[in-house]
Amino acid sequence: MELSKMRQTTPPGSAPASRKKLGLTAQILLALVLGIVCGVVFYYLVPAGTIRDDVFVNGIFYVVGQGFIRLMQMLVVPLVFCSIVCGASAIDVKTLGSVGVKTLVFYLCTTLVAICIALCIGNLINPGLGVDMSAMVESDTSTLDTAANTSVTEVLLGIIPKNPIGALANGDMLAIIFFALFIGVVLAILGKRVETVHSFFAQFNDIMMEMTSLVMRAAPIGVFCLLARTFANIGLDVLLPMLKYIIAVVLALACQLFITYMVLLWVFARVNPITFLKKFVPVFAFAFSTASSNATIPLNIDTLESKMGVSRRISSFTIPFGATVNMDGTSIMQGVAVIFTAQLFGVELGPMEYATIIATATLASIGTAGVPSAALVMLSMIFNSIGLPLEGIALIMGIDRIVDMCRTAVNITGDAVVSAIVAKQAGEMDLAVFNDPEAGLEIDEKRVVVSPDE
Secondary structure, eight states: OHHHHHHHTSOTTOOSSOOOOOOHHHHHHHHHHHHHHHHHHHHHTSOSSIIIIIIIIIIIHHHHHHHHHHHHHHHHHHHHHHHHHHHHHTOOHHHHHHHHHHHHHHHHHHHHHHHHHHHHHHHHHOTTTTOOOGGGOOOOOHHHHHHHTSOHHHHHHHTSOSOHHHHHHHTOHHHHHHHHHHHHHHHHHHGGGGHHHHHHHHHHHHHHHHHHHHHHHTHHHHHHHHHHHHHHHHTTTTHHHHHHHHHHHHHHHHHIIIIIHHHHIIIIIOOOHHHHHHHHHHHHHHHHHHOOHHHHHHHHHHHHHHHHOBOHHHHHHHHHHHHHHOOHHHHHHHHHHHHHHHHHTTOOOOHHHHHHHHHHHHHHGGGTTTSTTHHHHHHHHHHHHHTOOTTHHHHHHHHHHHHHHHHHHHHHHHHHHHHHHHHHHTTOBOHHHHHOTTTTTTOOGGGOOOOTTO
């Protein structure tokens, strides 16, 4: 009798104490730590020889790590192409008119400023100096040599592809982005007449997003092997630059938030930036805690309408659109990451490389949103465009979550700032509501549901 009661207390097929499965972020962070520990053990404790160098460091670690990098490279061209086509085709050029164009121009300009700030801060702090990792990889400098011998005119003309198929095959990213934008805009103009083509790109984009998710499941293994090989070759000397990298990203984000955005609000909307920041704190905190731009969309729209007097007719377009094409925080991370990796591997960047970085990161921002871990895939695209070794991404992946929350908060703040500016200039902003300190206090933040996929 007692035995039967004991059996009934445990449901059939269930473990007495079930363990929660670690999320991908936790797995990558764990792989980061284990990879560093393993590499340090190999560097300091395991004697050099066939077992250490040939079997593990240049064998298992190298093959698995490079295999993961190749998987990321495999995704870059189709993912970027389909994402940008879908993002551009979402612009309803017939109904939005000047509001849509003005919003897009502001978004691209803030992204351009963001990447420039990131490059300046990166060169000021120099996060990758002090460690020579150039011996670890045989980086392809042919792209750098070609860029050095190419005039600005040729670079600009090179954005327009002579053969779009050839640009796709060769991975010419600026030409791919231009062609994808062109197709997306034409799809938006034609509307229902090309629903079949639009559906094809939308469905293929879904396929690429799923492929990205599948590849990212292997990220912990790839990060472990890449970092284990890195630290097995150089020891602990790379830890300080990683800390400097985080500081550089956070500083650049702060400059974008407190200088760029506040100046834009004052110059173009003629509203008090301090008032804006005070009323926007709940949205900022929500985005910071969830690290999800998409999950913050409802709260962002409600806050703009209830607390700042921005018409929902404007914000219902500008906020979701900004979550798709406006990635200022992500662009800042990419800019600092480029400086970090170039200095880490001893790669010299000239004016042409910086111009390529600015153009690629600005245009690529239109295809970054809505794709899991897309920022890192886009980063590999920028690395490819200037010939940087992709091994640097392994270090960035491991600590990316640390700055992810900060850059998401900056992303959604940029969306709100541009929305307020566009609404003010279109006469769709109630300044009485904006200046009322009691406006919008009834907003219930619990209405926002965070998707588990974000």
